[in-house]
């Protein structure tokens with residue numbers, strides 16, 4: 001299996017500042033969307049459909065309580081101390097599918113069931129093994145039953161009328177427990193037989209069921225099987241999880257029928273209902289935080305055009321280059337463009353791929369030679385190219401040689417996203433030396449790619465990626481994996497998307513390129529919603545904030561009213577999840593509010609403006625939790641955040657990743 005992509009917390013934070021060109025003014029203006037204050041709230045209905053769980057098996061009140069599931073969430077931007085200014089309010093709705101519906105669903109599962117037995121070791125180097133059940137002294141055979149994940153999702157999607165429709169604004173979460181509905185599931189005795197220390201041991205049979213998929217690398221044709229999932233969803237606004245499935249080695253989460261007995265819970269008692277409610281609630285919490293109301297990794301920013309500049313750089317040996325594949329065969333420009341365009345349908349998305357040999361850039365070749373170390377990563381056994389040295393060479397916050405490749409702009413008309421993709425020789429991988437417990441393996445030592453605040457870095461290698469099919473564990477001669485999957489993943493981070501599994505591992509089983517396990521090539525509906533909601537939130541927050549600090553005059557009253565009308569239009573589309581449709585109104589609102597603000601300034605003398613703004617700040621500080629973004633007049637192009645204590649401009653401190661007041665000598 002390929003080593004997973006790991007995203008180290010980026011040291012450099014992209015400030016959430018976008019230049020905002022005004023229709024009415026020559027000079028560009030900066031907006032700071034998404035401040036510390038809470039600007040917007042959004043309501044989402046989370047409809048939970050139980051399959052094989054009846055109302056008397058749990059306590060609905062306790063399940064819906066704040067103790068069990070989150071009533072709200074402050075959306076965070078993980079790469080820094082900011083939040084987006086959005087608070088999600090959740091409204092939980094419980095639906096219990098009746099017995100005949102559950103039977104119908106179980107019948108469908110049985111009709112697509114694929115049994116496959118495994119033992120503790122694979123029968124051939126490329127044979128299947130269930131990595132959860134590999135103890136040869138207690139396992140005779142694992143009887144695995146597989147259901148095609150995409151088929152299950154589409155069955156649920158096309159039978160939605162059985163469960164009532166999807167919420168107008170929200171998501172549907174299916175929670176199944178099928179162990180008493182003829183679906184072969186692990187039971188407690190099997191689990192005990194498998195895990196209990198024994199001498200001598202008698203090997204026993206276990207049976208378990210899973211959801212599976214098979215994917216093919218779009219560049220180099222490697223076929224990858226993904227057998228051991230316990231949930232699936234993401235092509236629409238639904239997610240399915242089966243609490244009786246598994247256990248999967250990927251999550252280590254026990255099926256509910258095993259977990260309850262292991263904890264000694266009598267499920268027929270009053271406490272049993274509460275325990276089951278809590279157990280289910282923790283899964284719901286994971287889906288809500290990971291999928292339905294995810295955080296942003298970097299700030300989501302509106303632009304008319306997103307310009308993805310990819311530099312694919314061949315660092316392989318001459319022999320490897322002649323062995324192939326050709327560099328141009330390792331990446332699919334069209335597929336990257338289409339996927340990124342699906343995130344921002346309101347914008348133009350251009351992908352430019354520039355191919356080069358590392359020797360075309362002698363100074364880059366020199367730094368690559370330095371960074372290509374003899375350090376062997378203890379987990380993967382692979383030698384590392386020191387990613388920090390390469391980043392240090394490129395980034396404008398250090399040596400700054402990225403300017404030899406591209407001049408990055410980040411305005412509301414264009415956002416450039418630069419990416420450097422390296423084809424390494426041998427089985428080299430990007431890595432960074434770490435101090436933590438040098439003696440023990442650390443999975444964070446290597447990465448296939450990383451999305452830093454100002455660029456994407458990806459490194460794949462001839463042996464471990466492009467020709468990995470020749471390895472006996474794949475036994476697919478001439479096949480391999482190219483850059484496309486990783487590029488879409490890392491560019492998704494650069495657009496603001498986060499991993500779907502940071503609150504609970506189950507949601508790594510989601511049809512999104514942003515996960516690790518599934519190797520999907522596309523973004524999920526949750527990803528698309530997250531980006532589009534984010535763009536509207538950014539523009540509407542700006543508009544509302546600008547209006548709140550703008551005096552109405554005879555010159556700008558038209559713009560103020562235009563802004564308010566567009567805000568209302570945008571909100572009504574937003575509230576029915578037509579996020580794509582709302583963007584044009586959010587943009588019009590932001591532009592009109594900006595114009596109104598500028599006209600207000602020109603009509604009044606600077607001294608008066610300062611006085612007015614002072615009053616507004618005083619009033620707003622109470623509202624915005626002691627923080628207000630202040631726009632300095634007559635100096636378009638500079639954004640100040642002011643200290644809530646002394647009102648002096650704050651300085652961004654990248655080392656502390658916080659705003660710092662030099663006057664008060666403390667971070668805010």
Ligand SMILES: [Zn+2]
Pocket residue numbers: 005006007489493499514
């Ligand atoms: Zn990632």
Ligand SMILES: [Zn+2]
Pocket residue numbers: 643644645646647648661662663664665
């Ligand atoms: Zn201060």
